[in-house]
Amino acid sequence: MTSTDTPSTPLAGKVICHALWAKDGRQLADFYAAALGTEVSDTFPDEHGTDVAHAFHVGTALYLFSASEDFTAPNWPEDPLPFHLDLAFDDARAAEERLLELGATKPAFQPGGTDWTVLLDPSGQPFCVHGAR
Template identity: 65%
Template structure:
């Protein structure tokens, strides 16, 4: 199916990736430490209390929000609409470090030798691996 339009094609880019959890600052601190990035900025909520926290390496940005009614997904029973895949040169060392930062490792590991599933401090799954080859 071809869709035609008289409007010019929109060109966009991703400004940031946003995540919610019970404590946005704790998630920001976790992912900043996990990736070797930094928490660069905080944004206040309606009451003036910081509720959103920007983590960056200077080119990619994640924003972690505090959500009052956040509930972690019941994975693997529930399918995930989105999750992170993080790549590390030394996956076993990264796993050990991430577990030390507060991640947990669920019993269900569907990735076999290709990736490992961990849960961040809010209970949301993310994967770690050696990355993808250029042919993937």
């Protein structure tokens, strides 16, 4: 193939797993599972048989939450975020109330105006709540 040739099918991947870390991976997995209307369905042990990762599926994507004793939540908004989740709900206001009941907190800094709300999950990591899209 020369530099002017193009392949007949472009090389394209797809996201199959979203992985997040926290001091308590199970707590975080339970939080996001409840937020997304499902339950934790899989656990993964370390070499000693201790469950250290917990997961569930939404559609074809796996959400995996791993425990790490060394985890430190980002100091947001001072520190840049390497990654965060944006969740959309038909009723964003009701979802925000439910997420706060599940253990999220709402920081004072809200850069989204009326477009989105930033919450902190139980591990202290920011995520955004949007209305239906």
